[in-house]
Amino acid sequence: MTPELLRELLTLVRSGELDVDAALERLRTFPYEIMEDATLDHHRALRQGFPEVIMGEGKEAGQISRIIEHMAANGANVLVTRVAPEKARQVLLDYPAMEHNPKSRTLTLVHREISINGRGTILVISAGTSDIPVAEEALVTARMMGNHTEHLYDVGVAGLHRLLSQHHKILEASVLVVVAGMEGALPSVVGGLVARPVIAVPTSVGYGTSLNGLAALLGMLNSCAAGVTVVNIDNGFGAGYAASLINRL
Numbered sequence: 001m002t003p004e005l006l007r008e009l010l011t012l013v014r015s016g017e018l019d020v021d022a023a024l025e026r027l028r029t030f031p032y033e034i035m036e037d038a039t040l041d042h043h044r045a046l047r048q049g050f051p052e053v054i055m056g057e058g059k060e061a062g063q064i065s066r067i068i069e070h071m072a073a074n075g076a077n078v079l080v081t082r083v084a085p086e087k088a089r090q091v092l093l094d095y096p097a098m099e100h101n102p103k104s105r106t107l108t109l110v111h112r113e114i115s116i117n118g119r120g121t122i123l124v125i126s127a128g129t130s131d132i133p134v135a136e137e138a139l140v141t142a143r144m145m146g147n148h149t150e151h152l153y154d155v156g157v158a159g160l161h162r163l164l165s166q167h168h169k170i171l172e173a174s175v176l177v178v179v180a181g182m183e184g185a186l187p188s189v190v191g192g193l194v195a196r197p198v199i200a201v202p203t204s205v206g207y208g209t210s211l212n213g214l215a216a217l218l219g220m221l222n223s224c225a226a227g228v229t230v231v232n233i234d235n236g237f238g239a240g241y242a243a244s245l246i247n248r249l
Contacts, residue, residue: 038067049117049248050145051076053237056083056107061090064107068095072109079144080107081137081237104136104236108144118147118247120174122240125163125190127156127180130205134236135179138201141240142177147247157185170194175243179236181205184216191225197246200230201239 012018045051054067064080064087071078078098083091088100088107098109122142126135132153142149150173155163163170163186170176170193178187179201187200200223202216209215213233220230231238 037063054080056080061087064091065094077112078109083107101140103133104140106140114146116146117249119249120247121148121150122175122243122247123169123173124151124177126153127186129154131179131181131203134201134203134234137236138177138240141237142244145244147244157189175247177239177243179203181216182210184219187220187228188223188225191223191228198228199239199243200228201236202233204234
């Protein structure tokens with residue numbers, strides 16, 4: 001149940017176009033709905049401004065499809081993260097209208113127009129091409145939450161001129177999400193260039209002593225640039241969500 005849907009429902013009751021019993025029936029699963037293997041939080045859009053997100057990792061394709069069915073029936077746009085390719089293909093058989101982004105490993109279903117509620121642009125920057133999947137997860141999340149987004153990919157510190165040549169984009173952004181593996185230095189560089197919130201995302205990209213992203217995580221947590229905050233390793237979704245809350249009107 002989104003704020004827009006609830007407002008429409010109350011307006012119909014006030015105008016007499018919908019009686020109270022019919023309105024109660026529509027609210028039957030409000031604020032949550034118990035399914036066989038999931039409990040859907042239909043109230044989350046009212047509390048936090050965005051519906052519950054389905055994490056595809058660890059779920060069977062059939063479970064994902066059932067959850068999508070119940071969320072869509074309640075008027076919510078749907079975002080599914082961490083969906084493996086084969087699992088995505090199975091879900092798309094049930095919901096061919098969904099959009100699959102193989103880079104971000106997401107599925108999205110938009111049946112109600114996404115209202116832009118961000119006050120500016122969220123810029124997602126990746127240090128390397130190998131970091132793009134996590135960056136794309138942040139980008140898709142921010143777009144689904146109603147933001148204008150842009151991206152800069154493969155502009156890491158090994159060739160810093162690539163980043164500096166896009167200085168105008170960096171300065172125009174309201175919030176920046178910076179995704180990097182290896183030693184994780186890029187967020188510190190970006191944080192030293194802007195007077196904007198910078199959300200750093202360490203990735204598990206790197207050789208042995210990167211320790212699956214731990215080196216990048218610790219590097220970002222120890223950033224000397226003020227205003228840099230850090231999410232968990234490979235958590236593009238969390239970064240896109242946090243950036244959206246910061247950017248919200």
